[in-house]
Amino acid sequence: MYAQEPHRVVFLIDNKSFYASVECVARHLNPLKTPLVVMSEQENTNGGLILATSPTAKANYGLQANVSRQRDLPQDPALIVVPPRVNLYIKRNLAINTIFQRFTAAGDCWPYSIDESVLDVTRSWRLFGASPLAVAKRIQATVHRELGLYLTIGIGENPLQAKLALDLFAKHTPDLIGELSYATFAARIWPLTELDAVWSIGARTAKRLKRLGVTSMYDLAHLPPAALKAEFGIIGTQLFALAWGVDRSELARRIRVRAPSIGNSQVLPRDYATQEEIERVITEIAQQVAARLRHHHRKAGRISLSIGFSYAASAAEQRSGFSHSATIPPTNQDAPLAAALVRLFRKAWQGQVVRNVAVSTGHLAPDVGEQLNLLEPVRTQLHRTDLNRALDDIRTRFGFTRLVYATSLLQGATAIARAGLVGGHNGGNAYD
DNA sequence: TCTGGGGTCCTAGGACCC
DNA sequence: TCTGGGGTCCTAGGACCC
Numbered sequence: 001m002y003a004q005e006p007h008r009v010v011f012l013i014d015n016k017s018f019y020a021s022v023e024c025v026a027r028h029l030n031p032l033k034t035p036l037v038v039m040s041e042q043e044n045t046n047g048g049l050i051l052a053t054s055p056t057a058k059a060n061y062g063l064q065a066n067v068s069r070q071r072d073l074p075q076d077p078a079l080i081v082v083p084p085r086v087n088l089y090i091k092r093n094l095a096i097n098t099i100f101q102r103f104t105a106a107g108d109c110w111p112y113s114i115d116e117s118v119l120d121v122t123r124s125w126r127l128f129g130a131s132p133l134a135v136a137k138r139i140q141a142t143v144h145r146e147l148g149l150y151l152t153i154g155i156g157e158n159p160l161q162a163k164l165a166l167d168l169f170a171k172h173t174p175d176l177i178g179e180l181s182y183a184t185f186a187a188r189i190w191p192l193t194e195l196d197a198v199w200s201i202g203a204r205t206a207k208r209l210k211r212l213g214v215t216s217m218y219d220l221a222h223l224p225p226a227a228l229k230a231e232f233g234i235i236g237t238q239l240f241a242l243a244w245g246v247d248r249s250e251l252a253r254r255i256r257v258r259a260p261s262i263g264n265s266q267v268l269p270r271d272y273a274t275q276e277e278i279e280r281v282i283t284e285i286a287q288q289v290a291a292r293l294r295h296h297h298r299k300a301g302r303i304s305l306s307i308g309f310s311y312a313a314s315a316a317e318q319r320s321g322f323s324h325s326a327t328i329p330p331t332n333q334d335a336p337l338a339a340a341l342v343r344l345f346r347k348a349w350q351g352q353v354v355r356n357v358a359v360s361t362g363h364l365a366p367d368v369g370e371q372l373n374l375l376e377p378v379r380t381q382l383h384r385t386d387l388n389r390a391l392d393d394i395r396t397r398f399g400f401t402r403l404v405y406a407t408s409l410l411q412g413a414t415a416i417a418r419a420g421l422v423g424g425h426n427g428g429n430a431y432d
Numbered sequence: 433t434c435t436g437g438g439g440t441c442c443t444a445g446g447a448c449c450c
Numbered sequence: 451t452c453t454g455g456g457g458t459c460c461t462a463g464g465a466c467c468c
Contacts, residue, residue: 264438
């Protein structure tokens with residue numbers, strides 16, 4: 001019955017407890033045997049946010065559930081707690097993907113996030129082993145030998161199967177490899193009852209499915225497609241395909257981003273009540289976003305401002321905040337961007353106490369030309385431009401936004417209070 | 433998950449056009 | 451305007467992922 005579907009050999013590879021493992025290796029400790037957590041402590045993280053937990057830390061301290069706060073950590077000096085070095089993780093990610101490209105053509109390897117990649121090895125796996133499984137083991141061994149890191153690998157006949165094999169099986173087996181195929185899909189997936197453990201089903205969708213009487217993947221696969229479509233629209237069609245392991249998307253097409261955007265957001269370290277204070281933050285974030293636009297050689301033709309209220313204000317207002325957007329003459333300059341955002345804010349704000357500010361830009365268009373400045377050696381500036389161009393090329397090719405973090409390596413000292421943070425966390429030394 | 437951050441995609445109603 | 455119907459774009463909000 002699956003004869004018409006694509007039959008590829010797809011690997012979805014991720015790094016076991018990536019940030020924590022990188023930190024272990026950097027300390028000459030075994031990533032699988034060392035209890036270590038990576039904790040980000042910023043002014044607004046309310047004591048500390050846990051970004052990563054090593055397998056041993058999970059096992060020895062009962063941290064199986066998603067522990068995300070410092071207050072949930074046991075007080076034990078044996079548990080190593082370290083700050084994040086996001087720039088170092090980006091470098092390791094690039095090194096890992098360089099290794100992957102020994103096993104595929106460059107065009108068949110897609111970085112998916114800072115610790116995940118998709119490899120289509122349909123055309124190349126026979127060069128490296130007797131079976132896809134053997135090739136997966138060889139990739140694991142190579143990365144472990146050269147970088148000390150452990151890979152988890154999902155194998156499937158399409159990207160969806162590889163992803164589910166990774167999430168649902170590979171992470172729970174000793175060899176850290178999981179396999180799914182059209183032939184095994186039903187037997188392995190349909191018994192699952194924890195629907196929101198399945199990629200693309202979140203808590204909300206799981207709840208709605210429960211209301212429809214769906215308590216397992218089997219139920220989902222056997223609901224009339226028309227009923228799913230009526231309840232969920234296009235998402236319903238996607239859920240039906242999900243339940244049958246069908247994924248007709250081609251990787252190259254899947255990767256293309258339809259509506260790219262660049263933005264920054266912040267949970268404020270405390271409640272902000274005055275217009276002046278709030279607008280100061282909006283302006284700062286606008287400047288940060290404008291700088292990123294310039295680094296990417298982009299201008300934005302559209303801006304969006306999202307304001308999250310404090311909990312008290314949310315309760316009083318019966319809504320958690322507001323979000324508005326506007327089309328603007330394309331720009332990547334601080335002043336017009338900030339002015340447009342402040343205008344949006346004044347139009348919509350009615351005095352509510354604010355805790356979250358998000359600025360996003362879209363309708364991105366190429367910005368041609370780069371103005372050299374007089375303060376830095378020309379070589380430095382040209383090097384920066386080249387590096388940005390290379391990163392832009394990667395992003396254009398792979399379409400994946402995680403790589404934007406890398407440009408933060410280049411931002412250096414700015415007047416912005418959070419300069420040096422990458423994705424809101426400590427970047428560490430770029431050249432570690 | 434009483435506040436991390438950066439993203440993408442989909443929906444539904446309204447505006448507007450022919 | 452006691453008004454048909456199809457199509458597109460815009461916008462705010464929702465959902466999900468890493």
